[in-house]
Amino acid sequence: MTLALVTGTSSGIGLHTAIELAKTGVSIVATVRDTSRADALRSAASAAEVELDIRALEVTDAAAAEALIEAVGPVDILVNNAGRGAVGTLEQLSDADLQAQLDTNYLSVARLTRLVLPGMRERGRGRIVTVTSVGGAVGQPFADAYCGAKFAVEGLMQSLAPVVAPFGIDVSIVEPAAVASSFTDSVHRAPAGPYSELQQAYLDRTAASFAAAQSAEDAAKAVVEAATTSEPKFRWQTSEAAVRFAGLSLGDLDGSRVIGVTSEWIRTGS
Numbered sequence: 001m002t003l004a005l006v007t008g009t010s011s012g013i014g015l016h017t018a019i020e021l022a023k024t025g026v027s028i029v030a031t032v033r034d035t036s037r038a039d040a041l042r043s044a045a046s047a048a049e050v051e052l053d054i055r056a057l058e059v060t061d062a063a064a065a066e067a068l069i070e071a072v073g074p075v076d077i078l079v080n081n082a083g084r085g086a087v088g089t090l091e092q093l094s095d096a097d098l099q100a101q102l103d104t105n106y107l108s109v110a111r112l113t114r115l116v117l118p119g120m121r122e123r124g125r126g127r128i129v130t131v132t133s134v135g136g137a138v139g140q141p142f143a144d145a146y147c148g149a150k151f152a153v154e155g156l157m158q159s160l161a162p163v164v165a166p167f168g169i170d171v172s173i174v175e176p177a178a179v180a181s182s183f184t185d186s187v188h189r190a191p192a193g194p195y196s197e198l199q200q201a202y203l204d205r206t207a208a209s210f211a212a213a214q215s216a217e218d219a220a221k222a223v224v225e226a227a228t229t230s231e232p233k234f235r236w237q238t239s240e241a242a243v244r245f246a247g248l249s250l251g252d253l254d255g256s257r258v259i260g261v262t263s264e265w266i267r268t269g270s
Contacts, residue, residue, distance in 0.1 A: 004227065005029045005068075005075045007059055007112070008082030009052075013131060013179060015041050016220035017079055017227075022050035024228055029072050031057035031082070059108035069115040074123065077227050078116050080109040080130040086145045087203070088190030097190065098145050105149035110156055117164065126169040129226045130157055134177045134237070137246040138258055141266045142195075142202045161234055170232040174223050177242040178206075178213035198266040205265045214239045 004021050008014040009030040018030040018041065030052045032038045038054050045052045057068055059082045069075065084104040086097060113128055120126025135143055136150035154173055161171035192199040219238040226236045237243045249258050 001025075001027045002076045003027045003029065003072065003074065004077035004079060005031070005072065005112075005116070006079040006081055007031045007057065009041055009054075010034075010037055011040055012216040013176065013220050013223060014079075014081040015044060016217045017081060017223045018052055019044050019048050019050060020220055020224045021077075021079075021227060022052060023048060024224070026077065026228075027053070029053045029055055029068075029075075031055050031059075031068070033058050059112065060103045062111055065108070065111055066115060069112070074119045075116045076120070076123075076125065077127045078112060078129070079223060079227060080112060080128070081223070082108065083131065083133075084146075084188075085143075086188045086190075087142050087199070088145065088188075089142050089195055089199075090144045092190035092193060092195065093145055097188065098148070100188070101145040101149040102152070105146070106152045106156070109153050113160070117169070120169045121164070121167045124168040126164075126167075127227055127232065128157070128160075128169065128171045129223060130171075130173050131223060132157075132173045132175055134175050134242050134245045136173070136175060138249040139262070141262055142199055158234065172226045172232060172234055172236060174226055174236045174238060175242055175246050176214065176219045176222075176238040177245050178209045179216050179219045179238070180210065180213040197268050201266045201268055214241070 004026045006014055006018045006028060009018045010032040018028050022028045030041060032054065035054060035056045041054060055068060057064055086101055088097065109130055130153060132154050133150050135147040136154040139147045157171050157173050164171060222236050222238040237246055248261055252258050
């Protein structure tokens with residue numbers, strides 16, 4: 001049976017990805033940081049009448065990641081979904097803030113991917129799907145550390161994709177825009193200081209965006225499609241809004257288009 005490992009499944013996109021993948025007949029290892037906080041996942045699995053192998057994993061723990069891969073056996077599909085947000089512009093951010101974003105959104109993804117690659121390569125098949133963000137294509141005000149890490153992981157995966165393709169391994173990224181989930185609850189916010197007025201304008205705009213956000217269940221459909229399609233591609237967006245937003249940067253050869261749009265997000269009355 002095909003085995004999929006999905007990280008960050010306690011809520012949101014990860015939860016719905018694990019459930020919907022299980023419905024396709026795939027055997028699922030669903031990881032959460034703390035299994036005592038997996039009640040929503042267990043309830044969803046029960047309601048859907050699917051079975052999940054729920055395991056604890058702090059994705060930034062290298063030893064734990066290695067032990068997990070050894071314990072679960074050959075992974076056919078890896079869905080790197082666990083992520084962490086941050087609000088703050090560079091002057092507000094410490095090295096520790098930057099490192100925390102890299103640890104979760106970049107280095108942990110690289111580590112898990114590296115751990116599953118040998119088995120996939122030896123078997124001549126595999127699929128690696130990484131949930132990034134439109135923030136991996138478009139830099140955004142007060143998302144410096146987050147977007148920096150997401151840009152990095154997209155570059156990593158785009159570089160990896162052609163190298164592993166001859167071994168039967170498909171690499172994809174999935175870019176959601178705003179998604180209604182608990183993700184923003186854990187976002188680290190740096191003290192605003194002299195940027196308080198601009199940061200508040202950004203936060204007000206973000207709140208409005210999340211108020212009309214795509215559901216996590218709907219966004220997960222794109223992740224499941226990327227993981228199971230017979231016609232894989234590298235870059236996926238989860239909604240038309242994500243398509244339009246990512247397109248700002250992907251077709252912006254001199255950078256003026258993105259800067260023009262995002263500058264409006266922090267425009268004040270002056």
